[in-house]
Amino acid sequence: MPFTTYGLSAPILEGIRAMGYTTPTPIQARAIPLIMAGRDVIGSAQTGTGKTAAFSLPILSQMGAHQPNPRFMVLEPTRELAAQVETAIHDFARFTDLKTAVLYGGVGYGKQMDSLQAGADIIIATPGRLLDHLERGTCKLNHIKYLVLDEADRMLDMGFLPDVRRIVEKCPKERLTSLFSATIPPQIETLIQWTMTNPETIEIGARRSVAETVSHALYPVAEAQKTDLLLALLEKTNYDSVIVFCRTKHGADQIGSLLKRNNHAAAILHSNRTQGEREEALLGFRQGKYEVLVATDIASRGLDIADVSHVINFDVPQHPEDYIHRIGRTGRAEASGDALTLMVAGDAAEVFAIERFIARKIPRNKLDNFTYTYTALFEEEKAGAKGTFPGKVRGARIRGGYFFAPGRRR
Ligand code: AMP
Numbered sequence: 001m002p003f004t005t006y007g008l009s010a011p012i013l014e015g016i017r018a019m020g021y022t023t024p025t026p027i028q029a030r031a032i033p034l035i036m037a038g039r040d041v042i043g044s045a046q047t048g049t050g051k052t053a054a055f056s057l058p059i060l061s062q063m064g065a066h067q068p069n070p071r072f073m074v075l076e077p078t079r080e081l082a083a084q085v086e087t088a089i090h091d092f093a094r095f096t097d098l099k100t101a102v103l104y105g106g107v108g109y110g111k112q113m114d115s116l117q118a119g120a121d122i123i124i125a126t127p128g129r130l131l132d133h134l135e136r137g138t139c140k141l142n143h144i145k146y147l148v149l150d151e152a153d154r155m156l157d158m159g160f161l162p163d164v165r166r167i168v169e170k171c172p173k174e175r176l177t178s179l180f181s182a183t184i185p186p187q188i189e190t191l192i193q194w195t196m197t198n199p200e201t202i203e204i205g206a207r208r209s210v211a212e213t214v215s216h217a218l219y220p221v222a223e224a225q226k227t228d229l230l231l232a233l234l235e236k237t238n239y240d241s242v243i244v245f246c247r248t249k250h251g252a253d254q255i256g257s258l259l260k261r262n263n264h265a266a267a268i269l270h271s272n273r274t275q276g277e278r279e280e281a282l283l284g285f286r287q288g289k290y291e292v293l294v295a296t297d298i299a300s301r302g303l304d305i306a307d308v309s310h311v312i313n314f315d316v317p318q319h320p321e322d323y324i325h326r327i328g329r330t331g332r333a334e335a336s337g338d339a340l341t342l343m344v345a346g347d348a349a350e351v352f353a354i355e356r357f358i359a360r361k362i363p364r365n366k367l368d369n370f371t372y373t374y375t376a377l378f379e380e381e382k383a384g385a386k387g388t389f390p391g392k393v394r395g396a397r398i399r400g401g402y403f404f405a406p407g408r409r410r
Contacts, residue, residue: 165194
């Protein structure tokens, strides 16, 4: 169904046209009518599905003309997400006179105070900085009518739920609330019961699904050859833009320096970098100044970095969910993408968990013309594990960090 069938306001439809959207994505098709009808919505959808528009378009359509008090508020776990969502909302609302303010920490208060004093209709904020503004009296929430808790499970992981509660307590009870979360652990369930009224849950595809357009490959390698293999992969892969994920900030710094020394236009993104450095890295990557972004998991959730042709996991993610978040950077908006994961012997248990989580076996690849040194992982392949999805082998178990199908001897 086209966007025109939902009763969205004329300026918002004009904004959608200007964005070049022609057809609603599945989550938009489900969420827009519900929010237009005044329902609270819980949304669970894989990254890159268009959830920002799914909640923003119906809310913006109902807001009418500018008023000097914030009426629509979105809480986000990170500064980058807050900035990204503000840009999207600003774009959707470009043919209205609605004003936005984005509030996050790590930067001065001046610009944020100016946008609040100018009378923002819409606030996009991270919890800590918003609380600062509330305590200073520079922002009031007593007119909030539309509340969106985005990436709720991420806010939980980051320890923000007490702040979120304090913020929600300051909003009027009479309001519309939407919550987006990839998973609904018990704490989020409690938050839902406490903040929402008779919510409708929308689940688009399986919670664990990965974009169909992404091809996956594992590259088993000896620990000592990891960086050589990364360089060789970058050399041989025909990439336009690639994010290299590392497990630690220190690791990201080291890989970033290595790539720069090898003449790759690389930027580094992790939480120990200053806000200015983070913004410069993201902007430079988006604009093509950097072809490689070396990042920790901070960049893996929700960030809309368009046109990433490849994701390389230099380190296997420790949690299977993070694999999905990381590779969600590629294959977005149904563009095709490749996800390559370097794997050392000690990673076998994590790889096994990922394969179970995404319910598919990831093929093991060897890079042509790369001189491999021995790794026990190659024994696993020779022994015939290749092509067998461990999650489906009855009695399969992990022994000493390796996957063994039943009956196979070590
Ligand atoms: P999101 O999941 O909100 O981060 O959106 C992911 C990307 O999809 C963003 O670049 C959006 O601009 C884009 N997008 C969202 N909705 C649509 C749509 N209906 N048609 C085309 N692109 C869209």
